[in-house]
Amino acid sequence: MADLFIGDDTADEIEIAAVAAAVGTPTAVVRESERLVYGGIHRRRDHRHLLLPALHGLQNAKGWISPGGLNHVCEVLQVPPAEAYGVATFYEMFRLDEPELGPETTHVTHVCVDAACQIAGNEELIAEFEARGAHVHRSPCLGQCERAPAQFHQGIGRPDSVPADAVEADTVPADAGPADTVPADAVEADAGPADTVPADAVEADSVPADAVEVAVKIPQQGGPSLRLLRNVGVVDPTSLRAYRANGGYRALARAIEMGPVAVCTAVADSGLSGRGGAAFPTGIKWRAVAAEQGRPKHVVANCDESEPGTFKDRVVMEQDPFAVIESLTLAGFATGAENGWIYIRGEYPLATARLRNAVGQAREAGLLGDDAAGSGHSFDIEIRRGAGAYICGEETALFASLEGFRGEPRSKPPFPTTHGLFSEPTAINNPETLINTLDIVLNGAEDYRSRGTERSPGTKLLCLSGRVSKPGLYEVEFGTTLGEVLELAGPLTGSGTLAAVLMGGAAGSFVGPDALDMPLTLEDTRERGTTLGSGVVMAFTDEIDMVAVAVRIAEFFRNESCGQCVPCRVGTVRQHETMVQIQAKGSLSAQRRSLVDDIAEVMVDASICGLGHTAASAINSAIALGLLPEGGHDDDH
Amino acid sequence: MTTTEVSVNLTIDGQAVSVPEGTSIHMACESAGTPTPTLCWAENLTPVNACRVCVVEVEGSRALVPSCARAVEDQMVVQTDSPRVRHSRKMVLEFLGSSVDLSQATDLAEWMRHYGADPDRYDQPDLPAERISEEPKIQDDLYIRDYDKCVLCYKCVEACGDDAQYTFAIAVSGRGFDARISTEFDTVLPDSACVYCGNCIGVCPTGAIQFKTEFDMRSAGEWRPDEQEVTTTVCSFCGVGCNLELHTQDDQIVKVTSPADHSVTHGHLCIKGRFGWQYVQPPTRR
Amino acid sequence: MFGAGGGTSSYTEVEQTDIVLLWGSNAREAHPIYFHHLLKGLGDGARMYAVDPRRTSSAKFADAWLGLNVGTDIALANAVGREIIAAGLHDTDFIAHSTQGFDDYKAAVEQYTLDRAEEITGVPGHAIAEMAHDYATADTAQILWTLGITEHHNAVENVLSLCNLALLTGHVGRWGSGLVPLRGQNNVQGGGDMGALPNKFPGFQDVEDPVSLAKFETAYNMSLPDKAGLHLTLMFEAMEQGAIKGLYVIGENPADSEADVAHARKLLDGLDILVVQDILMTRTAQMADVVLPAAVGWAESEGTVTSSERRVQRVRAAVSPPGEARGDTDIIGDLAKRLGVDWGDPTPQDLWDELRSLSPMHAGMSWDRLESERGLQWPCRDEDDPGSIFLHSWLWADDLEGRDPAPFSVCHHEGPKEQLSDEFPLRLTTGRALDSYNTGVQSGGFASPIRYGDGVDMNPADAEQLGISDGDRVRMCSPRGSVETCVRIQPDIPRGLTFTTFHFPELVDINQLTNPEWDLRSGTAEFKAAAVRIERLASTRVNAPVPDVDSATEFADG
Structure with a gap:
């Protein structure tokens, strides 16, 4: 008759060990003696945030979350099983039914099915894997659009990996343990015997970090104009010593001299705005959190980069992780927050390992912890992995996920600056936004504003993909035109001509070739009815079946809608059905067209969060550009 | 214990309204005589603002605002009948009507007429709109769960969880259109944490969770709400003094609820209050 | 406690209190809806200690469960009191102004050191100290209990030992703090309020108090016994001694519910006449010479009941009683007629108005108010009185409203009457x-x-x-x-x-x-x-x- 009712299924030794490795020895219930037990609601609440790491532990150990494993986690963390099940079933990377895997199966191969990979032969890759008997999972965008078609190996009894990362695996110290309080969450980019990895890649294990020959990471690598990407491919991302030797941690030192108020002022004066798509002024956000007193405060690095077409933060985290750590520490100092969190998407094993390593080294060097970097301010960072949910990039959904709940967004107001993580004041920024502040603090707001435009100061990271010959991450000043950017990425591939460019990802919109003169600024894109969003610039030529692309975008939103609000939960399904109908009938009838508009309007007007607000955006723009065939009648067959 | 009430002035559809600080727009609308449709809101639960059927237009706000969850602000200008509001309400009702069985959600039919909702327009002869399709779960003698009717308003989860009962036997599982209210691994209710307080049923707006007695009577065509009377009395099973609403038909108790606005129960009962009445009737006492 | 028998606090108060000692109560199962209020408090940050020999489903919500040996409540309470005093956490101003007997109490609890208490109760001494400190230093704190405290041979002393803690810390007589016995049945409180006690008239007016006696004798126009009667246990003793030969049982099932029930059944069997008035054929009814079938009070008749927060609420008839079953007041009225007294055919409201005229603490509760305000909490002395959310605010009045300071009680550990033995271990x-x-x-x-x-x-x-x-x-x-x-x-x-x-x-x-x-x-x-x-x-x-x-x-x- 206990309220925390745990069923009869029990965990096996592997599962118990995996959970222990993931969450240590929690104290949700302490049975001090037969006559004294500490427990109750408050302890349960205090431990809830360990649920996601514990579920990762189970999934990784067995390739699924078994009833016994789930019961064990519930017992250890005192989470009601129905709630834990609700959380586990929310995420793409967790499965709750036993997969049919042979005992030798070491991983499931996720292959991306979103736009950049869809037009780069992902189906052929999937067919190839399946022919070889691999376990394939069709995944939403894996954030590797510059190397489409992308894949990710979800390990079973071994760490997750990305085959393309294998050449870098060596540079990560094998023992990233002390870097985080959640050791088993560590997913080193140890690619192991993955099927696409050359056998000799593992040899690199023995090469000392500093001696690794740096490969080309970005097309502009080492270019003199780079501000945000200046370290990428130039500075060893695994070495704090190397980072400091190249000017690292000077910004934090400068910030400590200036004091929190002056730092917030500089950030505000710089005109820096959020780079995730919403473009909220960072200085205002930081000041609001700094003004909150008397409650624990948090700064969160939103590293759940999941917008289809986006991979900028991944590259930054993989290649310049100390910059992310330094700037998050700086944010903590400026806002007076003692708790730093990194919430990184689960499909980024190398970035996770690099950040973990960086946190560990920073902690060891006294740059984190009590009196972090000699600031007199206590600050530390915990890293948490997402588990496959686009919605968790939405800040309030991210908080819910990190707290151990389903990643469902919360209504705003109240805003995160007063009611963020654990309902406490929180500043949340993505890595690109964060690393901008290093430059601002070091060189001043005025210098920062000398780049870009009046209303869009600074530089912007852009993710070039699609039919361009040099896909990759680029840094340009705001105000560079779309045409100039596409030129940087080289001539189009294939034999077609440019038909459309997807700006800002699935949540963004298509523009036509007539937009090549558009300066890429917040104000100009807004004026032209499009968006910079997360910096996606994906080129499509007229050889591409745009109906198939539209169907997939609609399917993406249908799959990724959390289901909480009706407009998005049902609207994304009805929208997808309409796209499928176009595919089946060859064109969009006038009746269906009006339905599409009706669906779009309610999703924009009445959804809870940005996912619903933008779910119709790309499709609407595709229709407006004439990329989808119109005409005919519903009754035509 | 008592606080001085501060008034907030706003306009609703052009009418000046003054309500205490902290009042929701929804309640302000009610007090202004402007009824608002709602599915997921209940006075005894924390607003989850999931259904979005109560949205209103607030001047200065880009998107529409859920009136149940947003507190009024001074000088707020609220529109409850603008074209955007009418469109969103109509669409939400259409979306629900096209996906689930709303036949027992009695208030909704009227609202659907009001807003001109046409759930059938999503169906095509060759491509029918996808609907939730589930068989009723009948796993014990007290409850049935028929998720064909579930609008995923979260009320049952809240009542089972930290809005009242703290049992957490059910939660939302899955995601998007596939999300369902579920026990862990969809285990049968008697093997779950459920303690059969019936508070999920008490708050369900669509009959997706039902007392088995009601379900059986409905199935037999014997459920006649028009002939039912409701008498408020006090439960006999402990000394807390829970108010019971006895729903009677043909001089028999057919269902027990509790008033949501009463300070003792806030509409919630325990298994004894909810089901313990059966001894009063045949076969025990006649 | 300190006068009228009722819980001091309202349910809403436990939603806003800081510390709860749940002592000898499994409210999660026995009082589930009260527990909702308690859970709201815990959800909003209150902390709870559960004192119970078992780690009950209630105790699982507690920040700490203290599993004491059965019947060692006084030792534990006294150790808490001693620890509070030793740590200097008692409210000396409140004690000086509002209580009496502190010195005796202090001397009496001196022997209940944490070590000794651990030995007696089995609860680690440090946990006792933690509970003592949290209770004493909280802004508001409540002690809740039920039958784990009262179903003992020293029930009253058990209760008093808890009351001492409230007096020691000033956790009574004000919003959020209090002493709350949860009632096990829907009208246990109301039965007491109405004078269904061997020593009380309605409104807790003492039968042995000449003023009260005179008031009721005048009202009823007859002479009344001036000595307390027998409670249930004494009745069984009287049956054993042959002093009681007939028993009229209304809505009770002693043939199942009495301790040492085999013996109780023997005594019921030996009566000259047993009359049972009940809604069902209980085991006791099956033994009866006469069974008077009754209507179900809460679903087939009109009246009032009183809850654990002293709230008087209306019960109403929703369905008709079956067969020959009749309402309790009808049956009692007819019985009186057969015995030669005609009380007429009073309606429930008539009976209620009679009560209001005789019980000052109910005087303000008009039938209409009970309807429109959905219940009122006593004392409610006149029609403008909103009723009382909590009791004993006089403890905080400068003049104590003319009352005597509340007494500490000296209680000592005794343990259960029946000791464990090799035969019954x-x-x-x-x-x-x-x-x-x-x-x-x-x-x-x-x-x-x-x-x-x-x-x-x-x-x-x-x-x-x-x-x-x-x-x-x-x-x-x-x-x-x-x-x-x-x-x-x-x-x-x-x-x-x-x-x-x-x-x-x-x-x-x-x-x-x-x-x-x-x-x-x-x-x-x-x-x-x-x-x-x-x-x-x-x-x-x-x-x-x-x-x-x-x-x-x-x-x-x-």
Whole structure:
């Protein structure tokens, strides 16, 4: 008759060990003696945030979350099983039914099915894997659009990996343990015997970090104009010593001299705005959190980069992780927050390992912890992995996920600056936004504003993909035109001509070739009815079946809608059905067209969060550009 | 214990309204005589603002605002009948009507007429709109769960969880259109944490969770709400003094609820209050 | 406590208090909706200590569970008091102004050191100290209890030892702090309010107080006994001595519910006449010479009941009583007529108005107000009085409103009457389960999927020592009798303790074992502490039988 009712299924030794490795020895219930037990609601609440790491532990150990494993986690963390099940079933990377895997199966191969990979032969890759008997999972965008078609190996009894990362695996110290309080969450980019990895890649294990020959990471690598990407491919991302030797941690030192108020002022004066798509002024956000007193405060690095077409933060985290750590520490100092969190998407094993390593080294060097970097301010960072949910990039959904709940967004107001993580004041920024502040603090707001435009100061990271010959991450000043950017990425591939460019990802919109003169600024894109969003610039030529692309975008939103609000939960399904109908009938009838508009309007007007607000955006723009065939009648067959 | 009430002035559809600080727009609308449709809101639960059927237009706000969850602000200008509001309400009702069985959600039919909702327009002869399709779960003698009717308003989860009962036997599982209210691994209710307080049923707006007695009577065509009377009395099973609403038909108790606005129960009962009445009737006492 | 018998605080207060001591109460199962209010408080940050021999479903919500030995509540309470004083955390101003007898109390608790208390209670001393400090330093704190405190031979002393803690810290008489006994039945409080006590008139006016006596004699136009009558336990003693030869039982089932029930049945059998007025054919009714079938109070008749927060609320008829069943007041009125007194045919409202005219604490509760305000909390002295959210605010008045300061009580640890022995080495305690109620007469009427069924809970180590496995049939014996049941192995019950509900007398006649030793002041028997022996039966294992609706019905139908 206990309220925390745990069923009869029990965990096996592997599962118990995996959970222990993931969450240590929690104290949700302490049975001090037969006559004294500490427990109750408050302890349960205090431990809830360990649920996601514990579920990762189970999934990784067995390739699924078994009833016994789930019961064990519930017992250890005192989470009601129905709630834990609700959380586990929310995420793409967790499965709750036993997969049919042979005992030798070491991983499931996720292959991306979103736009950049869809037009780069992902189906052929999937067919190839399946022919070889691999376990394939069709995944939403894996954030590797510059190397489409992308894949990710979800390990079973071994760490997750990305085959393309294998050449870098060596540079990560094998023992990233002390870097985080959640050791088993560590997913080193140890690619192991993955099927696409050359056998000799593992040899690199023995090469000392500093001696690794740096490969080309970005097309502009080492270019003199780079501000945000200046370290990428130039500075060893695994070495704090190397980072400091190249000017690292000077910004934090400068910030400590200036004091929190002056730092917030500089950030505000710089005109820096959020780079995730919403473009909220960072200085205002930081000041609001700094003004909150008397409650624990948090700064969160939103590293759940999941917008289809986006991979900028991944590259930054993989290649310049100390910059992310330094700037998050700086944010903590400026806002007076003692708790730093990194919430990184689960499909980024190398970035996770690099950040973990960086946190560990920073902690060891006294740059984190009590009196972090000699600031007199206590600050530390915990890293948490997402588990496959686009919605968790939405800040309030991210908080819910990190707290151990389903990643469902919360209504705003109240805003995160007063009611963020654990309902406490929180500043949340993505890595690109964060690393901008290093430059601002070091060189001043005025210098920062000398780049870009009046209303869009600074530089912007852009993710070039699609039919361009040099896909990759680029840094340009705001105000560079779309045409100039596409030129940087080289001539189009294939034999077609440019038909459309997807700006800002699935949540963004298509523009036509007539937009090549558009300066890429917040104000100009807004004026032209499009968006910079997360910096996606994906080129499509007229050889591409745009109906198939539209169907997939609609399917993406249908799959990724959390289901909480009706407009998005049902609207994304009805929208997808309409796209499928176009595919089946060859064109969009006038009746269906009006339905599409009706669906779009309610999703924009009445959804809870940005996912619903933008779910119709790309499709609407595709229709407006004439990329989808119109005409005919519903009754035509 | 008592606080001085501060008034907030706003306009609703052009009418000046003054309500205490902290009042929701929804309640302000009610007090202004402007009824608002709602599915997921209940006075005894924390607003989850999931259904979005109560949205209103607030001047200065880009998107529409859920009136149940947003507190009024001074000088707020609220529109409850603008074209955007009418469109969103109509669409939400259409979306629900096209996906689930709303036949027992009695208030909704009227609202659907009001807003001109046409759930059938999503169906095509060759491509029918996808609907939730589930068989009723009948796993014990007290409850049935028929998720064909579930609008995923979260009320049952809240009542089972930290809005009242703290049992957490059910939660939302899955995601998007596939999300369902579920026990862990969809285990049968008697093997779950459920303690059969019936508070999920008490708050369900669509009959997706039902007392088995009601379900059986409905199935037999014997459920006649028009002939039912409701008498408020006090439960006999402990000394807390829970108010019971006895729903009677043909001089028999057919269902027990509790008033949501009463300070003792806030509409919630325990298994004894909810089901313990059966001894009063045949076969025990006649 | 300090006057009228009722909980000091309202349910809403526990939603906003800081510290809760839940002492001898499994409110999660016995008072589930009260527990909702408590959970709201915990959810909003309140912390709770649960003091109970078992780690009950209520205790699992506690920040700390203190599993004391059965019947050692006074030792624990006194140790808490001593620790508060030793740490200087007592409210000296409140004690000086509003209480009396502190010095004696202080001297009396001096011997209850943490070490000694640990020895007596089994609870680690540091946990006792933590509870003492949290309780004393909280802005607001409440002590809640139920039968774990009162079903002992020293029930009143148990209660007083808890009241002492409130007096020591000033946690009474103000919003959020208080002493809350939760009532087990829907009108236990109302019965007392109405004078269904051997020593009280309605409104807790003492029968031995000449002023009260004169008031009621005038009102009723007859002379009334000027001495307290007998409570239930004394009635059974009187039956034993032959002083009582006839018994009129209304809505009680002593043939199942009395401690040492075999003995109680013998006494009921030996009566010259037994009249039972009940809604169902209980075991007691089956023994009766005359059965008066009654209407169900809460569903078939009009009236009032009073809750644990002193809230008087209306009950109403929703369905007609079956057959010849009639309302209690009709039956009593007709009986009076047959006995030669005509009280007329008063309506429930007439009876209520008579009460209001005689009981000052009900005077303001007009029938109309009870309807329109959906219940009122006593005292409510006139029609402008909104009723009382909490009691004893006079303790905080400069002049104590003319009353005497509240007295500390000196209480000492005694322990259960029945000591454990080699012959009966295990402690048996009893309690309620969520879906059942008392002897199961009413709650057996529906098919609960969570029915606990009969059976005795045992610690795994004890079971192993006795060679007993989960589900084994056993014989359980006390000095008074023996029953057969099955064992449920339960890690949450400490070694040496066994537990069973009393809801299934037709399956396990548990009150054959319980101890009829009773408290002189309250008349409550020591249901909570018997000494027993458990032996494994040779027969094969079977699962715990769960009574189905039909068998419960059969029984009720007789």
